[in-house]
Amino acid sequence: MKGLNKGLGVSFDDEESRKALKDAFTLNVEQFSYAKTLTQFNLFKDAVFNLKGQQRSFESIKKIVADTGEVFNKNYLSAEVKYVTQSSIMARKWHTMDAEYLQFSTVGDSAVRPEHRIFDKFTALKTDKIWLRLYTPLAWGCRCTIIPGIARNLSKEYDSDWANAMVDPLVKDTIFDNNAAVSKVIFNNKHPYFKATDQDKIKVPKEPKKETSINLSDYIKGDLPTDKEIKAILTKYAELFPEDFRRGLDDVKFIKSKSYMMQHSMYHNRLTGDWASGSTITLSKHEFSSIKFNPLEEFRNGLAAIKSGKKMTFNQEYSFESLWHEILHAKTKSAPKSLSSVGVKNMETINQFCARHTYPEFMKKLGGKAIHQKEILENGYGYKSWISDFRTTLKNLKIDEKQAVKDLMPFLMQDYSNIGSKVNAYLKENTK
Template sequence: MNLAIKDQFKGLLNTGENAFKRLHEKGSYNPKDLQTEKAYQDLINQTYDVFNFAITDNGMPETMRTALQSDAFLFGGLKTHAQLFEASKLLLDDKGNLKPFAQLSNEFDKLNSTYNRNYLNAEYEFAVGSSQMAAKWNEFSDNDRYELQYRTAGDNRVRDEHAALNNITLPKSDPFWSSYTPPNGWNCRCTTVEVLKDKYEGDGYLKDSEKAIKKGEAATSQIGKDGKNRLEIFRFNPGADKVLFPPAYPYGKVAGAKAAEEALKKKIENPKPLETTADVSNYFSEFAKNNPEYFERGFKEIKLTSQKGVNGFTDMNGTIALKKDVLNSIKDGLNTIKRGEKTTFKQEEAFSTLHHEMWHNANKPGNVGLSKDGTKVMELANEFVARNTLGDFMKKLGGNLEHSELTTNRTNTSYNTMVRNYDQLIAFAKADKTKVLEDVKKGLIDKKYVEQMDVLANAIKKHSYYDIEEKTARGFIAATLKDKIKETDYNNLLEYNKKLFKAKGG
């Protein structure tokens, strides 16, 4: 267990203590309080954060991750309900009067330690194993050349019932895996691997489905004094069921759990909003795992800057700095997308700034010293690609580009006129803009920044309707770099030199 998660464990005990103090202040508990009381919501959210740490440590499709995260939030919420409900039964004395907090303090501490240390340790380890299996399940092939094989940790800590399942080898479609995919209990370290069907034959490998299911039943059977099977809850498949915890876990059976679940599901439908710079940075840390093409040298962080004269900047090594107003608009935009609402112009303008800086990080050669004009050429190429791929970026965030004018006229950047003039050049040359974009994008990623003039000019020359000399294209691009050239002046320049645009074969 690494230091980050250990710190979260310690913090959760403090949050649990605050929740119990708030419970005593109120003097009673109702499951609906989970929607309104900040101390309770903090306990839910921090419990979720612990389990989410296990989820995000594994690569998996967004749909799987979202499903597991929703399940983790529900589990954390019902766990919070269970401990608050149990604590609420201690509040009153025999006469119905509220006991002093000092009288309850020791009992509250015991409950806090039980739920938020002892139980949490086992639950976290289960979440780790469950999320790993969910990620693997998604990768397992449906090809009949392969089968799945149950494997234990192979040491003297393996319980006998699980050892009996070792080397069970069956097709992915076999009903055995619906109920007995690991983890099969608290602290279970077993796993399932994909193997070639023909490689594992003989007495050491059980391939009889009925016999395997009987062994699975035995491994998940422990009849209590009440006649109920205490281990039956572990008969599930995290990957196929898209859940982190067994659907029949005990917290869901506590009195008032249904009312708590209704309140929690409303929160799932409107998930925890991003509130801080760290929240935004963590969001894009996950985004980078699923979209590594944006960060050639890896993602590090998004942070605030107070530097004057910029909306943001990057070191091209995974760190992006943004002005406060830009970062706040990005945060608001992500929350808007989470709610399923349409993003505003201001939010999309801020996303445009971030997207521009992300494209700098996509460049493979890395940063080099550039002249003033060299910097302008590089920024022209970068902004041209960034604004023309903004719609795709918004979709990757889970939203849509509502303000398409940002792809042709982004006035919050000093590079706007340069890019609009390059757009004029594309149109005047009757070049295929889609193909020009494709070439410039490839060059932006693969070529050194000092080579971007070649990339921009060759893209025009190659995809123009006219036969344009490369030096002519370079000259027109160089003209876009002049600080005081207006769009009308640039258009006049093109018209004045239209004789340089010769029909191919003419």
């Protein structure tokens, strides 16, 4: 465990993430040790007889066991400890590197393997799947690393497809076809120990079971959650359900804004036209007096209600719908494009319509249950007249709302710029 502790270090921003990773790695290393022990036992057992089936002398058996122990407990063990340490270091780097792009980097000396040197300075987005395979260590004793990269080092010729083709013969069907930070496994089931041992006796490491909801009692220490605890809850949510934040959740803010209840924002690169950051979710702590609604405080009290098992008020539940509306903005793959006022209305209408129908799923992941959905569909605050008009249109055309959500959600998740034309076409095609 020394190699594991040394590798993970203490530089994690989120101690809970570090603990979860350490627990997963510890379990994996223990399972690896069991498999290694059983492999040794089988070798010792086979040493009792020679190839003709005759029992060997005690001295012959003793020598074989001693030689085998030397290999397992000195040579192999040294390599395994280094591998655990390096894998843990790279897992820590993955979680602490705040970079949009990553770059493969060798040590640069004469001992670098030629098959590793070809990847030196290779650069790709951190979200590129190539880093699930081209992530060090790539072999026993590999000293290569991953560092923050820059966009100008991207290459059309040496792109992720090229890297995938080149790394495949190096790591395919080996334990090195792995990113331990993502898989939460250091020794995967490609290791010979797991292949060679009795599978009925050894449990091959599996992906940790994905949590389906958050236990708020783990985060809220008092009756009401603090701002810091709310931020921790939403950060954990983004970690458990990364599909809801296409570029991750960078920050959660609390601002007294009169212009919005809650807001989602991301930065984009004006030169490339691409998104250049993760999501920021902002909750306003302004009291909207006309409706007696303070978004942050209603959400705070809603979380407390879930924790204590109490029923939510309309306003508390609506705060969850409002936040889910913003998370749908974080979830979409739409590129950063300027929309006309009509385009904004089309987009926000469909986003709000889908949010009001699907926010109970979001509440369930936080341990809550929606009880005011019918009222929120009819009297929710945001874009109220737009939603009312759209629902009336569906009703007049005899289009089922739940089916409309299923059909319209893909438009929302792909491209904001053409939602209006796609919705109009959908309405015409489904008019009864």
